Amino acid sequence: MSWWKSLLxxxxxxxxxxxxxxxxxxxxTDENIAAGMPPxxxxxxxxxxxxxxxxxxxxxxxxxxxxxxxxxxANLKSAFRFIRKSPTFSATVILTLALGIGANSAVxxxxxxxxxxxxxxxxxxxxMRVDQYNPKTSSPLHLVAPVRLEDWNHLNSTFQALTGYYSxxxxxxxxxxxxxxTRAWVSPRFFQVWAVSPVLGREFTxxxxxxxxxxxxxxxDRFWRRRxxxxxxxxxxxxxxxxxxxxxxxxxxxxxxxxxxEADLWCPIPAGLSYGQARQNNWFVVIxxxxxGVTVAQARANLATVQAQLGRQFPKTDAxxxxxxxxxxxxxxxxxxxxxxxxxxxxxxxxxxACTNIVALLLSRSAQRHHEISVRFSLxxxxxxxxxxxxxxxxxxxxxxCGLGLFLAAAASDIFRSLAAQLPRVEEIHLDGRIVLxxxxxxxxxxxxxxxxPAIRGTRRSLSASLAQSSRSQVSGRNPLQWLLVGxxxxxxxxxxxxxxxxxxxxxQLGRVNPGFDAAHILTxxxxxxxxxxxxxxxxxxxxxxxxxxLRATPGVAAAAISVGAxxxxxxxxxxxxxxxxxxxTEPKIVAENRFVSASYFATMxxxxxxxEVCRETDGPPTLVVNRTFADNYFPGAPVIGHHVxxxxxxxxxxxxxxxxxxxxRETGLDHLPIPTAYWCAxxxxxxxxxxxRTHNAPMTMAETxxxxxxxxxxxxxxYDFAPLEQRFSDALAENRxxxxxxxxxxxxxLSLACIGLYGTLSYSINVRQREVGLRLALGALRGxxxxxxxxxGLAVCIAGCLAGWALAAASTRLLAGLLYGVSPSDVPTLSAxxxxxxxxxxxxxxxPAVRAARVEPxxxxxxx
Amino acid sequence: xxxxxxxxxxxxxxxxILKIVELGPVHGYGISQRIRQISKEVLQVQQGSLYPALHxxxxxxxxxxxxxxxEKGRQAKFYKLSAKGxxxxxxxxxxxNRLAGAVANILQTAQ
Numbered sequence: 001m002s003w004w005k006s007l008l009x010x011x012x013x014x015x016x017x018x019x020x021x022x023x024x025x026x027x028x029t030d031e032n033i034a035a036g037m038p039p040x041x042x043x044x045x046x047x048x049x050x051x052x053x054x055x056x057x058x059x060x061x062x063x064x065x066x067x068x069x070x071x072x073x074a075n076l077k078s079a080f081r082f083i084r085k086s087p088t089f090s091a092t093v094i095l096t097l098a099l100g101i102g103a104n105s106a107v108x109x110x111x112x113x114x115x116x117x118x119x120x121x122x123x124x125x126x127x128m129r130v131d132q133y134n135p136k137t138s139s140p141l142h143l144v145a146p147v148r149l150e151d152w153n154h155l156n157s158t159f160q161a162l163t164g165y166y167s168x169x170x171x172x173x174x175x176x177x178x179x180x181x182t183r184a185w186v187s188p189r190f191f192q193v194w195a196v197s198p199v200l201g202r203e204f205t206x207x208x209x210x211x212x213x214x215x216x217x218x219x220x221d222r223f224w225r226r227r228x229x230x231x232x233x234x235x236x237x238x239x240x241x242x243x244x245x246x247x248x249x250x251x252x253x254x255x256x257x258x259x260x261x262e263a264d265l266w267c268p269i270p271a272g273l274s275y276g277q278a279r280q281n282n283w284f285v286v287i288x289x290x291x292x293g294v295t296v297a298q299a300r301a302n303l304a305t306v307q308a309q310l311g312r313q314f315p316k317t318d319a320x321x322x323x324x325x326x327x328x329x330x331x332x333x334x335x336x337x338x339x340x341x342x343x344x345x346x347x348x349x350x351x352x353x354a355c356t357n358i359v360a361l362l363l364s365r366s367a368q369r370h371h372e373i374s375v376r377f378s379l380x381x382x383x384x385x386x387x388x389x390x391x392x393x394x395x396x397x398x399x400x401x402c403g404l405g406l407f408l409a410a411a412a413s414d415i416f417r418s419l420a421a422q423l424p425r426v427e428e429i430h431l432d433g434r435i436v437l438x439x440x441x442x443x444x445x446x447x448x449x450x451x452x453x454p455a456i457r458g459t460r461r462s463l464s465a466s467l468a469q470s471s472r473s474q475v476s477g478r479n480p481l482q483w484l485l486v487g488x489x490x491x492x493x494x495x496x497x498x499x500x501x502x503x504x505x506x507x508x509q510l511g512r513v514n515p516g517f518d519a520a521h522i523l524t525x526x527x528x529x530x531x532x533x534x535x536x537x538x539x540x541x542x543x544x545x546x547x548x549x550x551l552r553a554t555p556g557v558a559a560a561a562i563s564v565g566a567x568x569x570x571x572x573x574x575x576x577x578x579x580x581x582x583x584x585x586t587e588p589k590i591v592a593e594n595r596f597v598s599a600s601y602f603a604t605m606x607x608x609x610x611x612x613e614v615c616r617e618t619d620g621p622p623t624l625v626v627n628r629t630f631a632d633n634y635f636p637g638a639p640v641i642g643h644h645v646x647x648x649x650x651x652x653x654x655x656x657x658x659x660x661x662x663x664x665x666r667e668t669g670l671d672h673l674p675i676p677t678a679y680w681c682a683x684x685x686x687x688x689x690x691x692x693x694r695t696h697n698a699p700m701t702m703a704e705t706x707x708x709x710x711x712x713x714x715x716x717x718x719x720y721d722f723a724p725l726e727q728r729f730s731d732a733l734a735e736n737r738x739x740x741x742x743x744x745x746x747x748x749x750x751l752s753l754a755c756i757g758l759y760g761t762l763s764y765s766i767n768v769r770q771r772e773v774g775l776r777l778a779l780g781a782l783r784g785x786x787x788x789x790x791x792x793x794g795l796a797v798c799i800a801g802c803l804a805g806w807a808l809a810a811a812s813t814r815l816l817a818g819l820l821y822g823v824s825p826s827d828v829p830t831l832s833a834x835x836x837x838x839x840x841x842x843x844x845x846x847x848x849p850a851v852r853a854a855r856v857e858p859x860x861x862x863x864x865x
Numbered sequence: 866x867x868x869x870x871x872x873x874x875x876x877x878x879x880x881x882i883l884k885i886v887e888l889g890p891v892h893g894y895g896i897s898q899r900i901r902q903i904s905k906e907v908l909q910v911q912q913g914s915l916y917p918a919l920h921x922x923x924x925x926x927x928x929x930x931x932x933x934x935x936e937k938g939r940q941a942k943f944y945k946l947s948a949k950g951x952x953x954x955x956x957x958x959x960x961x962n963r964l965a966g967a968v969a970n971i972l973q974t975a976q
Contacts, residue, residue, distance in 0.1 A: 027894040059917040
């Protein structure tokens with residue numbers, strides 16, 4: 001196959017052409033001299049005889065002139081003509097491709113924005129999330145003590161700087177009503193690490209970063225626009241944050257969304273704060289910027305050495321700690337990576353299905369066009385030119401499809417934002433040059449995938465010649481390639497459906513889960529609290545008590561409680577607990593999830609107490625309730641109540657007595673089995689505390705009443721984040737739902753495409769065999785037999801496709817493992833149901849053409865021939 | 866009477882060129898000379914069709930070209946037959962013979 005060579009430019013240089021022609025003239029001159037002419041005359045005659053040199057050169061150049069452009073224009077023209085001539089066919093192909101390429105580009109735009117692009121900060125690959133953790137526990141809350149952060153900063157040699165922050169909600173009360181805003185307290189070096197500066201105003205001065213210095217805040221672009229209508233003279237004005245006047249010193253860039261997109265303002269936290277001095281008080285999320293050229297492994301080794309040194313210096317608090325260094329991008333993306341790749345593989349499968357469908361369409365199309373093609377062959381068109389023409393047609397269709405698909409991709413960010421607001425970096429998804437390029441690349445791949453096989457088959461000389469002769473009398477009408485394609489489509493559709501089916505089943509299982517508490521009629525909300533208030537625990541407890549008492553006294557409210565972290569949502573705080581009575585080294589260490597609740601929590605959530613009593617809210621030594629899993633795991637067959645435990649990480653709690661055992665509840669998420677849990681009675685509201693109110697009627701109807709009640713107690717406090725508890729469960733499963741919804745949609749599309757392919761191929765095959773059917777009917781065949789035969793032809797291919805799909809699904813379950821709940825990736829009922837569904841739909845799609853085949857009037861068909 | 870370019874079918878010229886070149890590497894001037902000599906001056910190829918034809922055949926890969934010295938020591942472009950060109954020549958020859966035979970048959974039979 002060297003037809004493509006003809007597409008490449010190949011030229012004779014003018015100099016070579018000149019010398020070739022000059023040689024000819026020289027020879028002619030010699031000839032004339034030999035005939036007796038004087039040299040001048042001989043040359044003159046030779047030139048005359050040779051003829052117009054320029055004309056010859058022009059004609060030779062013509063031979064080499066690149067025909068590519070002309071040919072492309074001609075091919076495009078003929079492609080447009082082809083599309084105009086067969087609008088239904090073209091529309092089908094274009095729409096299929098628009099969906100296929102559009103969905104693919106949409107998901108790719110999410111992958112590009114979330115997984116591939118660097119974070120929107122200068123040299124973002126130098127940014128690391130740095131954690132301290134105790135390797136013996138598995139708490140994902142790896143906060144760092146401020147004093148330790150300072151040590152790391154002084155002792156390490158691999159980071160330019162390390163900085164820390166924590167965020168809390170605060171009431172801003174310069175407006176008519178207090179407004180809850182999210183404030184991040186940031187340690188010194190914050191802006192050095194991020195390498196961003198305010199668009200308006202200035203960074204913090206050293207004065208503002210020292211203890212008892214002037215209060216200052218940088219505000220987010222979002223807050224600036226929402227609250228101050230983008231007032232350019234905002235710098236220098238004051239905010240009232242929890243009653244303290246704070247100067248606005250600047251506005252950050254819109255792309256600076258850290259710690260998260262909710263952040264409204266940043267305030268400096270001085271290094272010397274009293275509660276920041278204790279080595280066991282862990283507050284900070286730590287981010288570091290590596291020195292240029294330093295690898296993550298070097299940084300890990302360096303900080304491990306630093307921490308080991310600190311461990312020798314402070315054996316009590318630092319010996320057991322390890323340091324984790326992860327690229328910030330990885331921790332930001334988190335678990336979304338798998339969901340996104342799952343979606344991407346599904347849309348790519350979908351695109352392949354669309355392609356196979358189009359291949360089948362083009363194949364039957366080229367069979368219809370064999371006449372045109374053989375005419376062009378006999379007129380001397382080279383095969384390469386014909387293939388190029390057919391490919392141009394496909395490419396034009398793909399290009400139009402891609403253009404339409406880009407509209408879908410442009411809507412992708414809205415789709416993702418509305419379906420999965422929790423997706424990290426979702427605001428960075430948008431249509432840009434990269435996505436357009438990607439779609440174009442898709443169209444090229446699609447053109448080659450869809451166009452090449454039909455073009456090569458359609459231009460086979462022997463085939464086109466034989467078709468030209470035999471189309472009228474052909475009886476077999478078997479097109480193995482087309483049936484193979486149908487089989488492939490069915491297999492791919494089964495694979496997608498199996499994935500969707502398994503995800504749907506896990507959703508259904510989740511709905512059936514008994515969480516161990518009664519979440520109906522629970523209203524949840526938060527109050528703006530700040531960590532500074534935890535300095536006076538007694539006052540805070542009185543405040544919390546007063547709120548809870550008022551809520552309980554409100555008509556329509558049955559019970560009220562607080563809990564740090566809403567029950568049934570992904571909030572974890574696991575630590576190691578030491579038994580004061582001592583414990584043999586051979587026994588497993590006690591690691592438990594800690595929940596800080598009011599004593600009324602169990603009654604409000606209706607979690608039954610199995611033994612002992614509910615913890616007491618006293619000023620004396622704290623008490624706690626453990627769950628059944630805790631008791632079964634750590635004290636099998638032995639009494640639990642009466643033991644004393646102490647948390648290794650909770651600075652302010654001394655030894656606490658275990659006073660009761662509660663039933664198990666799925667505190668950390670409906671999709672997680674109960675883990676050993678310790679409920680600490682800490683009736684104090686902190687940042688992150690949820691108020692839980694059991695209402696008699698629909699929870700949200702009480703929201704306004706509750707807001708007013710609290711406003712009367714403390715007008716400066718903002719009340720926010722009202723939601724029924726059940727809605728929080730569903731929010732927690734949002735990414736799960738996005739996967740399920742999209743995959744189900746893809747699977748349904750795949751199935752419809754496969755059915756269209758099946759229907760089309762069967763119809764085509766029946767059309768070709770009409771004469772045979774007519775003949776057999778004329779010879780006495782029963783119509784039922786004909787229907788059965790064609791039905792079986794369609795179904796046989798589908799059954800083969802289903803088997804292949806089953807195998808494919810089984811092979812790809814690894815992608816799904818970990819995304820499923822309560823159903824195994826090879827769940828037989830789901831897979832059987834999927835295959836049954838596919839077979840029923842396939843049977844329906846085959847039945848229509850099969851019945852039509854049997855309706856053939858024998859006499860008419862035979863007469864037509 | 867010499868037959869001029871317009872009377873010579875293009876495919877026929879190609880075949881003649883291939884046939885001449887089959888005898889050994891030869892330049893454009895040599896080809897035109899030989900066609901004239903062998904056809905006993907019946908066929909006369911115009912340079913205006915010879916050179917585009919040579920380049921077309923070269924581009925199709927039926928001829929290969931090389932620069933070399935002529936008998937008189939001048940630089941000339943020599944053409945020789947490629948393997949592909951040899952196959953093409955065979956098929957064109959047999960086609961031509963069939964056609965010519967058929968035409969001859971008809972002419973004889975119809976007399």
